Amino acid sequence: MFRTALRNVFAHKARLLMTVLAVMLGVAFVSGTLVFTNTISDALQKSSAKGFDHVDVAVTPGWKDAEGDKLGEAHELTPAMVEDSARVPGAARAIGVVTGFTAMADRDGRLIGDGFQSQGGNYWGTDDPRYPLTEGNAPKGPDEVLIDAETAKRTGYQVGDTVRMSVDGPVLEPVVTGVFTTDDGNVAAGGSLALFDTTTAQKLFGKEDTFDEIAVKAKDGVSGAALRAELDRALPAGAVETTTGTELAEHQASMIAASTEEMKQSLLVFAGVALFVGTFIIANTFTMLVAQRTRELALMRAVGASRRQVTRSVLLEAFVVGAVAAVAGLLTGIGIGAGLRALMGTFDASVPAGPLVVTPGTVGTAFAVGILITMLAAWLPGRRAAKIPPVAAMSSVHAKATTRSLVLRNTLGALVSGAGVAVVLAATTMSGTDGQAPMGIGAVLLIIGVFVLTPLLSRPLIAAAAPVLRVFGVSGKLARQNSVRDPRRTAATASALMIGLTLITGMTVVAGSLQNAIDKMATSSIEADYVVSMANGNWLSPDVERTLTQSDGVTATSPLRNAAVRLDGGTDFVTGVDGASIGELTDFPVLDGAFEVAGTRIVVDQETAEGYGWKAGSRFALTYEDGEKQELTVAGVYEGNKMFRGIMLDTATLAPHQSDEPADMQVMVKTSGGASDAAKDGLVEALGTNPGIKVKDKKDISNELASTLTLVLNMVYGLLAMAVLVAVLGVVNTLAMSVFERSREIGMLRAIGLDRKGVKRMVRLESLVISLFGGVLGIGLGVFFGWAAGRLVDSAVATYELILPWDRLAVFLLLSGAVGVLAALWPARRAARLNVLGSIKAE
Secondary structure (H helix, E strand, C coil): CHHHHHHHHHHCHHHHHHHHHHHHHHHHHHHHHHHHHHHHHHHHHHHHHHHCCCCCEEEEECECCCCCCCCCCECCECHHHHHHHHHCCCEEEEEEECEEECEEECCCCCECCCCCCEEEEEECCCCCCCCCEEEECCCCCCCEEEEEHHHHHHHCCCCCCECCEECCCCCECCEEEEEECCCCHHHHCCCEEEEEEHHHHHHHCCCCCCECEEEEEECCCCCHHHHHHHHHHHCCCCCEEEEEHHHHHHHHHHHHHHHHHHHHHHHHHHHHHHHHHHHHHHHHHHHHHHHHCHHHHHHHHHCCCCHHHHHHHHHHHHHHHHHHHHHHHHHHHHHHHHHHHHHHHHHCCCCCCCCCCCCHHHHHHHHHHHHHHHHHHHHHHHHHHHCCCHHHHHCCCCCCCCHHHHHHHHHHHHHHHHHHHHHHHHHCCCCCCCCHHHHHHHHHHHHHHHHHHHHHHHHHHHHCCHHHHHHHHHHHHHHHHHHHHCHHHHHHHHHHHHHHHHHHHHHHHHHHHHHHHHHHHHHHCECCCEEEEECCCCCECHHHHHHHHCCCCEEEEEEEEEEEEEECCEEEEEEEECCCCHHHHECCCEEEECCCCECCEEEEEHHHHHHHCCCCCCEEEEECCCCCEEEEEEEEEECCCCCCCCEEEEHHHHHHHCCCCCCECEEEEEECCCCCHHHHHHHHHHCCCCCCEEEECHHHHHHHHHHHHHHHHHHHHHHHHHHHHHHHHHHHHHHHHHHHHCHHHHHHHHHCCCCHHHHHHHHHHHHHHHHHHHHHHHHHHHHHHHHHHHHHHHCCCCCCCCCCCHHHHHHHHHHHHHHHHHHCHHHHHHHHCCCHHHHHCCC
16 A cells, blocks of 8 residues: 555656645745744844853842832942942952943934934943954043944944934034944844943933943852852842843843744744645645545455555555655745845844754654645545445446535534634624634634535625626636536635635734724824924933924924822822923813813823722822822813823923923924924924934824834735745646546537637636635635724724725735636646547546
8 A cells, every 4th residue: 555655646746746835835934934033042042142241240229118108219339339349259340331322323314223222331441341342442531432343334434433323412423433343132133332431421321420230250260159149248238139140141041032932923823824725725636636546446445455544545645745845845944044034134133143043843843744734634535535435436426425415514614604703793892802812713713614614605606707707608608617516626725715815804904994093093182293202212301392492483392201100009100291282282082071281280081080080170199209299180081092191280290399300201392384394304403403313293103103013914914925825826736637637528628619718718717716706705704804803903992993995905806816817827728738639538
């Protein structure tokens, strides 16, 4: 039986090629994902570990306990602590570390990195071991700076050039005195690192005579644990916290592993979809192959082969096909992993250097997936063939499925589909997080149920295309009859395309509706023309609002200033605004009372009001961070959203109780002429063309909020394209084998007058009908799932409403038709080239 299985594999090489390709693509996706994520994780972990080579123990500030009604705050690391750390037994040196956001502009004035990746720090002394200089020398004074080698390479800056940068105040223009190398992960991800001398860095980052951290290096032979014990004895108890470099590296490695694990799981979901689609193709292929060899298998049964041996013979064929596909898929996957890593550079997200990581687990997974998926898909056709009595098989009386089996299939499909719809509808009544799992289960049940019902659905849907097919004469009529001749085969072929289009359509509906909700959120609640913020989302200096208020054409401004307070025994946050202008800059639906912010009168969003049991006129007391208590009155309750919510009070009321200099998260601005390029340029110029500050209009805000959504959607399109490609291979495979099966029929059609063009047209129309059938089912299911998922989103986003992107849905339907046309090119050409006499004599 083993020799028979091998003979059958080699006898049907061309017919099994598409199956091998389908499995190979799925395996390549899985192995490529594992290679890519393992490589990224390994490179980042090694790079991160190098970053701790100069730190055996890190000393960070301890946290002061709250005194009375005052909120707790951090201790300070002083120069004396640095000196004490350097003198402890076993310490080779101690470095005071200062870090902070530093926006650096390229030669065109654009911000380097994405805000959070643009960092600054201090260069310790004249020879900082953390940052080896490749050229130049250490910075001295506020007019000198060092830049990292990657930034110098990307921007073309050299020693002696002047660089525009900003921390949180005026624009700086220091001279580059040197270039250094670093293993900083932000730099590897496309950001920048600027280093000032220690005194300048402390002044720029608002930490004069203090440090963020003390990095202590141990002498040779001294362990990190021993050095940590000495530091704990030497430094004030409770004022500092100590962590060994090993612990820091392990913590960083675990964070990197967790982040790459999330990416790996997301990619593997789409790999699973491709494999799921591939399973239909494999099952379809082996069903057809077994059907073509029915007499051969019957003869084997007649000469003594048992049912198990026949089934085992089919499974052995599947094993060989799966093994070949697994090897090809693994090799292709390694190439995909390397390509994905290289592609990251095009998205300004370069990865530290390191080898391509192909683990034994990746190899084992590739073979397990390729072989198991193929054998699982081939098991049912093999079992079905083995159950056919030899005499019945030889006389072909088994060929058609019984009415009883179709009734059983349709009943089962209806029950599973009904259960899926019921679970999905039940999930739509739940909250966002609670409904996710039930909706996922319901979606799987519905897809399975529709797949089971597809043979039943194929007849009426394909019949609906009959009027159009009549236009093509005999070829159109034959194409329709061929499409419904074997409903099971048509169902398996169309279902592969259906699954991919279901996911693509569902994501498109949700994304389009969510984009509309974000646009509404940005435009409905904001009356301001511009919102000004730091590029990294950090605090703005109060000087920014003062500068904007004095700018030409500005009619109203208000900061959004966050502050921590004690409320009902817990910690909460309030937002300070300019009470006189906030009503002119925003437009919130007022649900109770009036939108009035002045003195002790505040407004609060509905969710917060319900949480504390407030309504218009309610009085409550809170404690500011300086320990002072104050009674406030709720003037009104407004409908908040993801951008604006919480307690709003006048900055004139809040500012006296803030111990540090107030810091604004954003500043809202209204201009006399409304939003325009000239007005925006005027504001940017008034702020000194600062690379660290963003001036955004409503469209910018909407695009920024939706940027992640757009990126994810584009990734989904790209990843699901793999599943669609696998489905295309399935259509090609089915048509090619169908042409082989119908060789005698095609020969007879040619003999009685159907020309080659007619044969080609017949096969193409058959492929088109099957693909459009799958497309209609996929788009219909996708719209339903998009609506259902939108109900979950609606519970969290008040402005959400279902928007059907008819233009994209039409494009998806046209693409499914294009898939059918393209997939039929080779089978149609092959059918038209069949020898008439040879085909008529074919068995």
